[in-house]
Structures are given as C-alpha cells and as structure tokens.
Amino acid sequence: MSHRRSKGAMAASSYRVTADDGADDTAGLQKAIDHIKSDCWPNAxxxxxxxxxxxxxxxxxxxxxxxxPAS
Structure with a gap:
C-alpha cells in the first residue's frame, strides 16, 4: 500500500530533522511546530x-x- 502525503503535511526533513544522524533535532522540530502555529493553524x-x-x-x-503556546 502506498501512502500519499496529506496536502497540509510538511516533512520534518524540511527543518533538518533527520533520523539516525546523531544530531540534536530539537531546533528543527520546534521550527516546524512554530511554522504550524503561525502559518497553518489559522486555516485549519x-x-x-x-x-x-x-x-x-x-x-x-x-x-x-x-x-x-496555547491560545
């Protein structure tokens, strides 16, 4: 079964979140969350x-x- 990407989905890799690379992914995950909060959530x-x-x-x-942040 193939999975299609949801139109509203964003890849974590767009924010330099890469599995098993040994790097800290915190900043990239936070940037993705912040992007959703500011740009995507109002249209959800x-x-x-x-x-x-x-x-x-x-x-x-x-x-x-x-x-x-909750709002």
Missing amino acids: GFNRLPLIELPAAGSTSPSRSTST
Missing part, C-alpha cells in the same frame, strides 16, 4: 489539520521538550 479545520511527518524509520534525537 475539521478536515484540514496541520501535520508534521517524521521519518518513517529510525530515531530522531530531541534533547529537550518542544512546545506550542
């Missing part, structure tokens, strides 16, 4: 939710928690 709806696609295989390496 029941059938149109923002999505960050993480690498399908391997492990990412955040060194701390990421967050988005």
Whole structure:
C-alpha cells in the first residue's frame, strides 16, 4: 500500500530533522511546530489539520521538550 502525503503535511526533513544522524533535532522540530502555529493553524479545520511527518524509520534525537503556546 502506498501512502500519499496529506496536502497540509510538511516533512520534518524540511527543518533538518533527520533520523539516525546523531544530531540534536530539537531546533528543527520546534521550527516546524512554530511554522504550524503561525502559518497553518489559522486555516485549519475539521478536515484540514496541520501535520508534521517524521521519518518513517529510525530515531530522531530531541534533547529537550518542544512546545506550542496555547491560545
């Protein structure tokens, strides 16, 4: 079965999040979350939710928690 990318999805790799590279992925994940908060969330709806696609295989390496402010 092939999986198609959701129209609203963004690849974490666009923010330099790469599985199994040994690098800290925290900043890239936070940038992706911040992008959704500022640019995607205002246009979200029941059938149109923002999505960050993480690498399908391997492990990412955040060194701390990421967050988005509630509003």
